[in-house]
Amino acid sequence: MAEVAVENISKRFGAVTAVDDLSWRFDDGKLTVLVGPSGCGKTTLLRMIAGLEEASGGQVLFAGKPVTAVPPWERNAAMVFQSYALYPHMTVFANMAFPLQARKLKQDEIRQQVERTAQALGIDHLLQRKPRELSGGQMQRVALGRAMVRQPEVYLMDEPLSNLDAQLRVEMRGEIKRLQRELGVTTIYVTHDQAEAMTMADTLLVLRDGKIEQAGDPEHIYRRPASAFVAGFIGSPMINLIDGRLDRDGETFTAGAASISLPGELRQVAVGQGQRPLVLGIRPEDVVVSQQAGPDSLPARAVVREPLGKEALLLLAVDFLPTGSLLRAITPPDLRPGPDETVWLHFLPERLHVFDGESGVAVKQNLQS
Amino acid sequence: MRRPLHTLASLAVTAAVALFSLLPLYWVLVTSLKRPGTEFRLPLRAWPAEVSWESYLTVLGPDFDVQRAILNSLIVSSAVTVGALFLAALAAYAIARLRFRYKVQSLVLIQMAGMAPAIVVIAPTFVLIRSLGLLSSLPGLILPNIAYSIPLSTWLLAAYFANLPFELEDAGKMDGWPPFQVFWRVMLPLAAPGLFSAGVLVFLGSWGEFMLALTISLGLPEAQTAPVAILGFSQAFQLQWAWVSAGIMLSLVPVILLVLLFQRAVIQGLTAGSVRY
Numbered sequence: 001m002a003e004v005a006v007e008n009i010s011k012r013f014g015a016v017t018a019v020d021d022l023s024w025r026f027d028d029g030k031l032t033v034l035v036g037p038s039g040c041g042k043t044t045l046l047r048m049i050a051g052l053e054e055a056s057g058g059q060v061l062f063a064g065k066p067v068t069a070v071p072p073w074e075r076n077a078a079m080v081f082q083s084y085a086l087y088p089h090m091t092v093f094a095n096m097a098f099p100l101q102a103r104k105l106k107q108d109e110i111r112q113q114v115e116r117t118a119q120a121l122g123i124d125h126l127l128q129r130k131p132r133e134l135s136g137g138q139m140q141r142v143a144l145g146r147a148m149v150r151q152p153e154v155y156l157m158d159e160p161l162s163n164l165d166a167q168l169r170v171e172m173r174g175e176i177k178r179l180q181r182e183l184g185v186t187t188i189y190v191t192h193d194q195a196e197a198m199t200m201a202d203t204l205l206v207l208r209d210g211k212i213e214q215a216g217d218p219e220h221i222y223r224r225p226a227s228a229f230v231a232g233f234i235g236s237p238m239i240n241l242i243d244g245r246l247d248r249d250g251e252t253f254t255a256g257a258a259s260i261s262l263p264g265e266l267r268q269v270a271v272g273q274g275q276r277p278l279v280l281g282i283r284p285e286d287v288v289v290s291q292q293a294g295p296d297s298l299p300a301r302a303v304v305r306e307p308l309g310k311e312a313l314l315l316l317a318v319d320f321l322p323t324g325s326l327l328r329a330i331t332p333p334d335l336r337p338g339p340d341e342t343v344w345l346h347f348l349p350e351r352l353h354v355f356d357g358e359s360g361v362a363v364k365q366n367l368q369s
Numbered sequence: 370m371r372r373p374l375h376t377l378a379s380l381a382v383t384a385a386v387a388l389f390s391l392l393p394l395y396w397v398l399v400t401s402l403k404r405p406g407t408e409f410r411l412p413l414r415a416w417p418a419e420v421s422w423e424s425y426l427t428v429l430g431p432d433f434d435v436q437r438a439i440l441n442s443l444i445v446s447s448a449v450t451v452g453a454l455f456l457a458a459l460a461a462y463a464i465a466r467l468r469f470r471y472k473v474q475s476l477v478l479i480q481m482a483g484m485a486p487a488i489v490v491i492a493p494t495f496v497l498i499r500s501l502g503l504l505s506s507l508p509g510l511i512l513p514n515i516a517y518s519i520p521l522s523t524w525l526l527a528a529y530f531a532n533l534p535f536e537l538e539d540a541g542k543m544d545g546w547p548p549f550q551v552f553w554r555v556m557l558p559l560a561a562p563g564l565f566s567a568g569v570l571v572f573l574g575s576w577g578e579f580m581l582a583l584t585i586s587l588g589l590p591e592a593q594t595a596p597v598a599i600l601g602f603s604q605a606f607q608l609q610w611a612w613v614s615a616g617i618m619l620s621l622v623p624v625i626l627l628v629l630l631f632q633r634a635v636i637q638g639l640t641a642g643s644v645r646y
Contacts, residue, residue, distance in 0.1 A: 052539050052543070071547070072542040073542045073543075076545075078543060079543040082536075083536050085534070085536040085540035087540070089559055089561075098541075102544055102550075103545060156543075
């Protein structure tokens with residue numbers, strides 16, 4: 001087991017900077033998820049930790065020792081690939097034995113370890129098969145097995161579940177999490193799927209343009225996104241982001257024709273911001289929809305209702321969003337407005353997020369925590 | 370459902386093509402079974418009136434010793450195939466998969482070497498082999514034939530390597546194997562079908578190669594390959610077509626056996642590649 005760290009690491013491909021002077025200390029024995037949209041540098045960062053990609057600058061450290069100049073085959077990191085990358089000409093057994101042979105283990109020792117790992121993953125009946133005779137889920141397990149069969153300093157996983165169907169993905173995500181916890185090996189996991197990131201991460205790193213946009217406990221990031229970008233990326237259905245500005249007294253936020261009154265505490269913070277443009281963020285579950293008008297409530301027109309079972313996602317046309325953009329609200333299943341019916345909105349004030357209109361940085365985290 | 374007329378037509382065309390390429394071979398077979406001296410007897414028959422194995426016994430006998438030439442051919446062609454495939458695979462892998470300067474140029478350069486007609490390179494090759502002291506020896510045949518075979522096989526294998534998934538190489542490295550081992554244990558086995566196609570071409574090319582073999586052998590039986598030795602039958606006393614034909618038939622046997630033997634391996638190799646990546 002070892003602590004893995006990167007210091008001021010960069011990667012440039014010609015004029016493009018994929019990873020930009022990034023530093024992070026990955027928690028020992030924990031599962032850290034790198035998440036972000038495509039092109040944010042998460043896979044490049046992982047490949048630099050693996051040694052498959054040479055860093056343009058900075059250091060990779062395993063257990064405090066720089067390994068930047070160490071080739072991947074000497075780094076003792078195990079990797080799981082998106083395509084599984086099983087060797088098609090070898091049996092499952094040979095696939096899993098391959099990393100052990102590289103370490104010059106004895107035949108019976110190899111057999112023992114492969115069988116033990118295969119048992120833990122429930123693939124011991126597949127050992128004599130070739131990869132082409134396996135289903136996607138079985139291939140995924142073999143790929144995991146090939147990584148787990150030895151004791152590496154770190155597991156690197158590059159979108160390992162994205163080729164599986166939805167149900168299997170949910171199942172495997174729990175499985176990987178369980179195995180990781182049992183083995184206690186530092187794991188760095190790359191995904192673009194925010195649900196996967198939220199559910200699996202001990203620590204979540206949200207990457208954007210080769211830099212860490214926010215890092216920490218996934219629930220904390222969900223509750224207190226550091227920027228409009230993070231707020232927009234983490235959470236599903238996506239948070240509502242409303243462009244506007246404060247009026248002079250700082251009591252109300254004006255967006256389009258609508259005024260949204262801010263709660264007292266938020267008001268105090270917002271006042272200091274003067275009249276510059278702000279972005280108001282409100283998660284769909286924090287929008288209260290009612291069929292009766294109330295004090296301070298905002299009118300909206302129901303456009304689409306998507307039942308999700310225990311709740312429904314309501315898409316609403318409002319006059320404070322640009323035409324074409326719809327406000328997302330999670331509503332109880334018994335609220336069923338007809339098409340084009342006018343409903344009334346109320347934002348839970350303590351759940352409002354305020355971001356700078358230009359930089360997108362959170363002006364004030366919401367006040368619930 | 371195919372219409373019977375359509376099936377019949379394609380069958381007829383296939384048969385015509387097969388006949389066109391097999392008829393000369395058939396004629397060689399028929400000639401080899403005639404008694405020497407009766408090759409041109411009229412009327413021509415589709416099958417000799419009396420089958421004679423005399424020519425076979427003659428060419429296998431101590432005067433001609435065709436089996437020695439066939440063995441030489443086998444040694445030369447096998448060594449050339451192994452050597453050329455190994456070197457071409459290394460070159461092809463580098464060209465297809467590694468990043469380095471002048472990559473395209475190096476492929477073009479290798480191809481240019483293959484474009485020179487044999488007659489142009491034969492004299493310099495002779496001089497080179499002579500100064501290496503390898504005249505009338507099998508290595509003297511093997512080395513230049515390897516060189517001649519590299520351009521085409523590099524081309525074929527580079528195309529093959531380029532289509533193999535990159536992640537397999539990465540996986541090999543992450544599993545703790547240095548690049549040459551990854552090449553040897555992962556990429557090369559996956560290129561088996563490509564290696565086979567290139568191998569067949571190299572083997573047959575070197576099996577049938579005549580001009581260099583004639584030049585290097587200097588007429589000594591210990592360095593004569595089958596084509597050269599068979600030509601020698603006609604110079605011994607007189608031109609005996611039955612002897613030549615028997616020699617040709619015998620020299621075909623190892624080639625046919627090898628292709629049949631390896632075909633099975635290739636079909637396996639081809640199906641092993643059908644994996645979801």
